[in-house]
Amino acid sequence: MATFIMLTRxxxxQKGPPxxxxxxxxxxxxxxxxxxxxIEWRGxxxxxxxxxxxxxFSAPDIDAAxxxxxxxxGTGHAHTEIWGAGRTEIATRTTSERFIRWRDEES
Structure with missing residues (x-):
């Protein structure tokens, strides 16, 4: 399953209560x-x-997303953007290493 990020505003x-x-x-x-x-909701x-x-969230394909x-x-109350997302070993490792160094320096 692919991971997607949805931004909603x-x-x-103009009519009716808030x-x-x-x-x-x-x-x-x-x-x-x-x-x-x-769909599997992640957060x-x-x-x-x-x-x-x-x-x-995770979805089997772009059509499901x-x-x-x-x-x-379809509710008429929101604007959305969908982004495909993927984890890379390099980005994950680099971010983790930076956090560990920062945490150790702050201690």
């Missing part, structure tokens, strides 16, 4: 579970910056 409707983030997340989780049963994070959420994004956008 909530869009408040969108409840908790209600939106619950409703969305149910919709994604029904539309995309082959969800609220982030600062131009996006509101960063989600990491696009179904996730389409399901989120």
């Amino acid at each position: 909530l869009i408040q409707s 969108l409840s983030t908790e209600a939106f997340q619950k409703q969305l989780g149910e919709r994604i579970g029904q539309a995309c049963p082959d 969800s994070f609220a982030v600062l910056g131009p996006y509101d959420f960063l989600d990491i 696009m179904r996730v994004a389409a399901t989120v956008r």
